[in-house]
Amino acid sequence: MAKDWKTAQNHEKQFWENIYVKNNSDDIYRKTDDEGWKQFANEVLFRHSVNINTLNNKTILDLGSGPAGVAKGLHLMIKNNLIKNSNVIAADPLMEFYKKEIGILKEDEKLKLLSNKGEKLDIMDNSVDIIISTNVLDHCENPDDLINECFRILKPGGIFLPSVHLAYNYLSLVSPLIKYFDKNHPHHFTSFTIEKKLKNKFLNVKVINKFSIKHDQKEFTFINIFRGKNFFRSLKRFLSNFILYTCYFQCKKN
Numbered sequence: 001m002a003k004d005w006k007t008a009q010n011h012e013k014q015f016w017e018n019i020y021v022k023n024n025s026d027d028i029y030r031k032t033d034d035e036g037w038k039q040f041a042n043e044v045l046f047r048h049s050v051n052i053n054t055l056n057n058k059t060i061l062d063l064g065s066g067p068a069g070v071a072k073g074l075h076l077m078i079k080n081n082l083i084k085n086s087n088v089i090a091a092d093p094l095m096e097f098y099k100k101e102i103g104i105l106k107e108d109e110k111l112k113l114l115s116n117k118g119e120k121l122d123i124m125d126n127s128v129d130i131i132i133s134t135n136v137l138d139h140c141e142n143p144d145d146l147i148n149e150c151f152r153i154l155k156p157g158g159i160f161l162p163s164v165h166l167a168y169n170y171l172s173l174v175s176p177l178i179k180y181f182d183k184n185h186p187h188h189f190t191s192f193t194i195e196k197k198l199k200n201k202f203l204n205v206k207v208i209n210k211f212s213i214k215h216d217q218k219e220f221t222f223i224n225i226f227r228g229k230n231f232f233r234s235l236k237r238f239l240s241n242f243i244l245y246t247c248y249f250q251c252k253k254n
């Protein structure tokens with residue numbers, strides 16, 4: 001666990017800066033291109049069991065989009081008419097940095113960029129059909145406030161699709177120790193703790209998919225992990241396979 005949210009966000013900024021600004025990332029994470037971003041969006045939709053045809057005529061929010069996230073792929077699919085008559089909002093507290101220093105997401109009539117925390121979004125009540133939020137709940141400052149805010153902006157019948165790294169339940173007693181090794185995350189959840197938070201607000205919460213880290217992030221092969229420049233970080237990544245997995249949720253606002 002990071003000391004606090006601001007410290008975690010500084011690490012997050014450095015992480016993206018190393019890949020996209022300084023070209024100084026270790027071997028696992030690399031820049032990708034439009035094709036890569038479309039593949040990423042398709043993969044996330046597939047893992048949440050969302051058929052692309054259901055995305056026509058929708059307002060879709062990518063919450064905690066990062067510099068591209070699912071928003072980039074969805075925006076490209078809308079421009080290529082693979083998704084019709086929809087628009088995307090990408091919101092992230094680091095959006096000004098992503099816009100100025102990285103420049104992958106560019107605002108137009110189909111893509112709106114918001115420099116917001118998920119805990120307080122400049123979005124009207126009951127105005128969004130689908131919220132996708134990959135790898136954000138354990139990065140945010142106050143997960144309960146973020147979940148409440150998602151509920152507020154969703155239309156009745158709208159869906160919140162978060163995915164999050166969780167500690168295996170057999171580790172629940174020792175999961176508080178993860179904070180001593182992991183500086184990027186203000187929170188570490190197990191399925192019990194995160195489901196309790198989601199169910200506090202959403203009546204209908206389903207686990208759609210679960211993947212081990214090495215299946216979720218295909219680049220996390222043994223060789224790639226240990227090709228990294230920093231042995232301690234490589235070891236942490238290797239061990240994360242035994243500690244964490246990724247869970248894909250679907251939460252419906254009735």
Ligand SMILES: C[S@@+](CC[C@H](N)C(=O)[O-])C[C@H]1O[C@@H](n2cnc3c(N)ncnc32)[C@H](O)[C@@H]1O
Pocket residue numbers: 009012063064065066067068069070091092093094116117118119133134135136139140141142146
């Ligand atoms: C690991 S990145 C994931 C980025 C992107 N969703 C992806 O999957 O590539 C976590 C992102 O969450 C954002 N974040 C951190 N705190 C947040 C908050 N309170 N509300 C929304 N996003 C937040 C970070 O700025 C960062 O861009």
